Amino acid sequence: MTKQLMSGNEAVARGAWEAGVAFASAYPGTPSTEILENVGTYKEIVAEWAPNEKVAMEAAIGASMGGVRSMAAMKHVGLNVAADPIFTFAYMGVSGGMVFVTADDPGMHSSQNEQDNRNYAPFIKIPMLEPSDSQEAKDMFRDAFDLSERFDTPVMFRMTTRVCHSKSLVEPGERYPFAAIPYVKNRAKFDDVPIAAKRNRLKMPERDRRLLALSNDCKYNRAEYSGSRKVGIVTSGVSYQYAKEVFGDAVSYLKLGLTNPLPIDLIREFRARVETMYVIEELDPYMENQIKAAGIDCIGKEKIPAIDELNPNIIRKALLGEEARGVQGDPKLVVPRPPALCAGCPHRGFFYEAAKRKDTVIVGDIGCYALSGNEPLNAKDLANCMGSAFSVGHGLSKAFALSGQDKTVVACMGDSTFFHTGINALEEVIYNDSHLICCVLDNRITGMTGHQENPGTGYTLKGEPATIMDVGTIVRALGLERVRTVNPLHLDEMKKALDWAYTEVREGPVVLITRWPCVLKRLSAEDRREFRMTPAQCTIDRKKCIGCKKCLSTGCPALSFDTCERKAAIDPMQCVGCTVCAQVCPQQAIVKGAKKA
Amino acid sequence: MKRPDTQSVILVGVGGQGTILASKVLTTGLIDAGYDVKMSEVHGMSQRGGSVTTQVRYGQKVWSPLIGQGEADVLVSFETMEAMRCLPFLKPGGKVIVNTYRMPPLPVLSGECEYPDGIVDELKKRADTLAIDAVKIASDLGMPRGMNVVLLGALISAIGVDGADWTQALRGCVKPKFFEDNLRCLEAGLNLAAAKA
Ligand code: SF4
Ligand code: SF4
Ligand code: SF4
Numbered sequence: 060m061t062k063q064l065m066s067g068n069e070a071v072a073r074g075a076w077e078a079g080v081a082f083a084s085a086y087p088g089t090p091s092t093e094i095l096e097n098v099g100t101y102k103e104i105v106a107e108w109a110p111n112e113k114v115a116m117e118a119a120i121g122a123s124m125g126g127v128r129s130m131a132a133m134k135h136v137g138l139n140v141a142a143d144p145i146f147t148f149a150y151m152g153v154s155g156g157m158v159f160v161t162a163d164d165p166g167m168h169s170s171q172n173e174q175d176n177r178n179y180a181p182f183i184k185i186p187m188l189e190p191s192d193s194q195e196a197k198d199m200f201r202d203a204f205d206l207s208e209r210f211d212t213p214v215m216f217r218m219t220t221r222v223c224h225s226k227s228l229v230e231p232g233e234r235y236p237f238a239a240i241p242y243v244k245n246r247a248k249f250d251d252v253p254i255a256a257k258r259n260r261l262k263m264p265e266r267d268r269r270l271l272a273l274s275n276d277c278k279y280n281r282a283e284y285s286g287s288r289k290v291g292i293v294t295s296g297v298s299y300q301y302a303k304e305v306f307g308d309a310v311s312y313l314k315l316g317l318t319n320p321l322p323i324d325l326i327r328e329f330r331a332r333v334e335t336m337y338v339i340e341e342l343d344p345y346m347e348n349q350i351k352a353a354g355i356d357c358i359g360k361e362k363i364p365a366i367d368e369l370n371p372n373i374i375r376k377a378l379l380g381e382e383a384r385g386v387q388g389d390p391k392l393v394v395p396r397p398p399a400l401c402a403g404c405p406h407r408g409f410f411y412e413a414a415k416r417k418d419t420v421i422v423g424d425i426g427c428y429a430l431s432g433n434e435p436l437n438a439k440d441l442a443n444c445m446g447s448a449f450s451v452g453h454g455l456s457k458a459f460a461l462s463g464q465d466k467t468v469v470a471c472m473g474d475s476t477f478f479h480t481g482i483n484a485l486e487e488v489i490y491n492d493s494h495l496i497c498c499v500l501d502n503r504i505t506g507m508t509g510h511q512e513n514p515g516t517g518y519t520l521k522g523e524p525a526t527i528m529d530v531g532t533i534v535r536a537l538g539l540e541r542v543r544t545v546n547p548l549h550l551d552e553m554k555k556a557l558d559w560a561y562t563e564v565r566e567g568p569v570v571l572i573t574r575w576p577c578v579l580k581r582l583s584a585e586d587r588r589e590f591r592m593t594p595a596q597c598t599i600d601r602k603k604c605i606g607c608k609k610c611l612s613t614g615c616p617a618l619s620f621d622t623c624e625r626k627a628a629i630d631p632m633q634c635v636g637c638t639v640c641a642q643v644c645p646q647q648a649i650v651k652g653a654k655k656a
Numbered sequence: 657m658k659r660p661d662t663q664s665v666i667l668v669g670v671g672g673q674g675t676i677l678a679s680k681v682l683t684t685g686l687i688d689a690g691y692d693v694k695m696s697e698v699h700g701m702s703q704r705g706g707s708v709t710t711q712v713r714y715g716q717k718v719w720s721p722l723i724g725q726g727e728a729d730v731l732v733s734f735e736t737m738e739a740m741r742c743l744p745f746l747k748p749g750g751k752v753i754v755n756t757y758r759m760p761p762l763p764v765l766s767g768e769c770e771y772p773d774g775i776v777d778e779l780k781k782r783a784d785t786l787a788i789d790a791v792k793i794a795s796d797l798g799m800p801r802g803m804n805v806v807l808l809g810a811l812i813s814a815i816g817v818d819g820a821d822w823t824q825a826l827r828g829c830v831k832p833k834f835f836e837d838n839l840r841c842l843e844a845g846l847n848l849a850a851a852k853a
Contacts, residue, residue, distance in 0.1 A: 062687070064683055064684075064687060064693060064695070168698070168699065192694075192721070221696065221721060221722055224696065224697055225694060225695060225696035225697075225721035225722070226683070226693075226694065226695040226696070226721075227692075227693070227694045227695075227718075227721065228687070228692065228693065297720075297721070297722075300719045300720045300721065301719075301720050301722070303719040303720070304719040304720035368722075370720070370722045370723070370724040371720050371722070371723065371724055371727070372723075372724025372725060372726070372727065373724065375724075383724060383725055383726035383727060383747075384725065384726050384744075384748075385725040385726035385727070385728075385743065385744035385745050385746050385747060385748075386726075386743050386744065386746045386747075386748060386750070386782050386783050387743070387744060387782070388740050388743045388744075388778050388779070388782050389740075389778055391772065392737070392740045392772040392774065392775050392778055393737060393740045393741050393772065394737070394761060394763055394764060394769050394771070394772065395761065395763060396670070396705070396706055396707050396737075396738075396741075396761035396762070397705075397706070397761070397762055397763070398704040398705050398706040399704055399705050399762050400704060401704055401705075427704065430704060435766060608766075608767065611765075611766045611767070614762070614766075616705050616762060616765065618765060618766075619760060619764075619765040619766075619767075620765065620766060620767035622767050622770070
């Protein structure tokens with residue numbers, strides 16, 4: 060087959076297919092999302108969205124126990140959620156090979172932190188592979204399943220944004236026909252009662268020794284000696300590409316792909332052959348610390364920054380002292396372009412009304428609505444991690460009550476986030492009875508990561524119909540009757556619902572569900588039945604407009620202000636006619652009716 | 657010690673402007689012409705109206721998918737102001753192709769600040785710049801949305817790749833229904849840059 064340009068994520072999916080993987084599960088999260096989306100295109104693989112990463116990991120573990128090759132994928136913070144089952148599965152080992160991907164995000168392009176998940180591998184005590192580009196991502200992922208079965212261990216596959224999302228050429232291969240291993244009851248291996256766990260634990264050092272031997276002698280860990288042995292560079296992942304870019308063939312390299320266990324003998328041998336040894340790695344001194352602990356001298360984080368994404372320029376500046384300067388222009392000619400909720404986003408009505416409330420703290424979560432903290436909505440106060448809004452809000456409201464601070468806490472998260480771990484947080488709120496207004500911003504889809512289905516939408520990853528889980532019914536089933544559903548595009552309704560919630564919350568927790576589809580969602584048959592939308596747009600009657608700018612406070616990117624004429628205007632290319640701005644205008648200058656362009 | 661044969665192109669625009677399609681045609685043509693190609697999309701959270709950058713690198717053998725400041729040979733901007741934002745990525749002596757189309761960002765829409773004036777003049781002062789009213793050109797050809805392909809044409813003629821069949825590359829990347837219109841946009845772009853050169 061001819062070479063194809065593939066992103067690292069597409070290449071992993073291809074690798075999974077070639078390895079004969081039968082089951083794959085994930086929760087979407089940038090930069091890992093496209094792995095499962097692409098796995099889903101192969102008909103031989105059962106590919107599913109799980110409600111969260113722990114569930115995805117557990118499902119993949121179960122599939123492995125059932126004798127097929129299986130995988131799970133997640134972004135770096137997802138592994139925090141999925142850590143519980145994998146630590147124990149590392150004791151048990153596999154039946155069918157099992158590999159999971161963690162996609163780290165150095166530089167935090169779209170994440171709340173930049174944790175270096177390589178640190179997890181020695182902690183979990185499993186082998187880790189780190190590809191440098193798409194070809195390697197595909198080959199290594201395929202080979203990882205052999206490794207998993209040969210060493211009876213789950214394998215961690217660590218990628219970073221730059222490997223996930225950059226495209227390079229890949230030579231596709233054939234699918235390996237993996238025959239399922241028949242299930243045989245084996246409590247000593249898979250039933251993790253203490254007696255079994257203790258025995259499994261005792262087997263692990265031997266596995267580590269065998270893995271170490273492999274690490275010192277495998278195709279993914281290789282030295283590349285050049286004519287000059289003056290400088291040697293130990294590197295892994297995408298840092299290898301950056302190093303090659305800067306130094307080309309002028310130095311020697313030790314390129315590592317299997318980075319747990321780290322091949323200390325190989326590194327020592329390399330060290331003996333070069334005059335000065337540098338360790339070039341992104342984020343933490345993961346390799347450097349182990350190398351130095353083994354008594355091998357090297358230069359690493361003294362020169363290479365431990366924060367943010369690397370690139371060739373940073374390395375060039377750090378090690379050669381050369382600073383590339385691009386063309387400089389007048390900085391006054393650039394103004395910021397902050398991201399904003401889309402024109403007609405259903406979250407806008409909720410935040411517009413919620414932000415007006417006095418003595419209120421708004422706790423946010425992970426999703427498009429994270430943008431609600433920005434001007435002009437200026438609604439959100441704080442947020443921590445996925446699914447945390449209700450539990451953080453719970454503690455916050457308890458603290459306010461205890462210390463006599465008279466504040467109402469409004470916590471919000473999306474539907475997908477609710478199914479992720481928000482549902483557990485709501486159990487906490489109801490059981491421990493905090494006076495908290497919990498809002499589920501149900502836009503009928505997982506919006507932020509690009510519109511993946513979830514348990515509430517009625518479809519699976521493969522597009523097959525699924526049972527629709529209704530948030531209101533779930534909340535009632537948890538024992539809470541103070542629950543209301545509103546259309547957030549009707550500001551009056553939204554305001555009344557909040558009034559109601561502010562009164563009811565004196566009695567105990569309240570759940571408000573705002574229900575309207577994301578404007579970018581491809582509407583399903585159910586959606587079309589439920590949400591009646593007239594495809595029309597709003598226009599501004601310039602004679603009536605007094606230029607008060609109230610409409611602009613909704614933060615809709617379709618609205619603009621003409622500073623010369625001091626009047627507002629609506630961009631027909633963007634407006635979807637949600638009428639939120641019209642409801643805000645004191646002059647009734649905004650009318651719906653224009654045909655959609 | 658940058659390999660002299662590796663070329664780096666930065667395409668920048670605002671979400672939804674078709675930078676991704678343009679990059680796709682570009683990389684398809686380059687691969688068919690026998691180059692090693694790497695492409696990287698660099699963007700922040702969720703793309704709700706933020707700026708989007710694509711980096712395309714090609715040559716005999718490409719290592720890094722990412723370039724830093726001062727390393728781009730050509731900068732193509734689908735929106736006027738975004739060219740200024742990305743200018744530090746251009747190496748001294750590099751080329752700029754800029755669309756004269758403006759998409760005001762939120763702070764401008766809300767009247768908080770003005771869309772800066774004189775960007776094209778500034779660009780011309782600092783670098784070898786070709787300014788194109790790609791929307792007008794594409795509209796005249798009956799396809800206003802084809803401005804991305806007009807800009808792509810201008811880029812291709814600026815980098816001068818030998819041995820690539822761009823018509824074929826375009827055909828593989830767009831729906832058959834829009835192919836003819838897109839092809840006219842591409843040719844307009846190619847001619848334009850050639851005429852000014
Ligand atoms: S993608 Fe959907 S939910 Fe997200 S900002 Fe846009 S309209 Fe709102
Ligand atoms: S709210 Fe109404 S009157 Fe005020 S600027 Fe907007 S359109 Fe004009
Ligand atoms: S009706 Fe108003 S708020 Fe809604 S999309 Fe149009 S301009 Fe934006």
